[in-house]
Amino acid sequence: GAVVSQHPSRVICKSGTSVKIECRSLDFQATTMFWYRQFPKQSLMLMATSNEGSKATYEQGVEKDKFLINHASLTLSTLTVTSAHPEDSSFYICSASAFARETQYFGPGTRLLVL
Amino acid sequence: RKEVEQDPGPFNVPEGATVAFNCTYSNSASQSFFWYRQDCRKEPKLLMSVYSSGNEDGRFTAQLNRASQYISLLIRDSKLSDSATYLCVVETRSNFGNEKLTFGTGTRLTIIP
Numbered sequence: 137g138a139v140v141s142q143h144p145s146r147v148i149c150k151s152g153t154s155v156k157i158e159c160r161s162l163d164f165q166a167t168t169m170f171w172y173r174q175f176p177k178q179s180l181m182l183m184a185t186s187n188e189g190s191k192a193t194y195e196q197g198v199e200k201d202k203f204l205i206n207h208a209s210l211t212l213s214t215l216t217v218t219s220a221h222p223e224d225s226s227f228y229i230c231s232a233s234a235f236a237r238e239t240q241y242f243g244p245g246t247r248l249l250v251l
Numbered sequence: 252r253k254e255v256e257q258d259p260g261p262f263n264v265p266e267g268a269t270v271a272f273n274c275t276y277s278n279s280a281s282q283s284f285f286w287y288r289q290d291c292r293k294e295p296k297l298l299m300s301v302y303s304s305g306n307e308d309g310r311f312t313a314q315l316n317r318a319s320q321y322i323s324l325l326i327r328d329s330k331l332s333d334s335a336t337y338l339c340v341v342e343t344r345s346n347f348g349n350e351k352l353t354f355g356t357g358t359r360l361t362i363i364p
Contacts, residue, residue: 178356179255179338179354180295180352185351227292229294239297242295243294244294245294
């Protein structure tokens with residue numbers, strides 16, 4: 137299957153700092169990338185969908201000014217958690233698909249801990 | 252009501268046993284259905300798609316009942332390596348026109364030697 141990478145795999149930061157997470161499709165061009173968040177013992181929740189070259193669409197309840205998404209190329213999307221707080225600590229997972237209805241391939245996830 | 256509901260388990264079954272998971276979904280307009288597997292602290296991985304006609308992949312059989320909005324997964328001759336959390340996933344079209352995956356909370360399975 138297709139390969140999607142995320143960096144960093146784990147990050148610990150102080151409250152109030154911003155954290156950038158990268159999601160890369162390594163062997164295919166991803167027209168659509170998705171960002172999910174998973175709190176312990178809960179399901180993955182879609183945060184936003186981004187199409188290359190256009191603004192991301194955010195799910196209800198997700199603050200677009202706090203979670204900045206950039207999808208500037210067909211192989212890279214970034215999620216920036218601005219002014220992170222302890223309640224933002226979670227497992228952030230991206231996925232990528234070649235076309236809107238194609239299979240989503242998931243990255244390995246990024247564990248964020250905000251102290 | 253949750254969009255996708257699963258029994259969280261845990262299911263602790265002996266090696267070699269058959270185990271069945273169930274899932275219900277609330278959006279009748281849902282278009283595609285999947286079972287994913289998620290190991291501890293890892294990303295989910297697609298196990299199989301689910302069709303109304305039922306489909307089988309080795310020891311795994313999945314079934315969809317659109318009328319009842321019910322999805323099932325059957326694992327036969329369970330192996331120790333089957334221990335994981337099994338996620339029921341439903342694809343719908345979002346308000347923005349994108350295809351969207353909605354995940355259940357998962358059913359945790361532990362196979363006992």
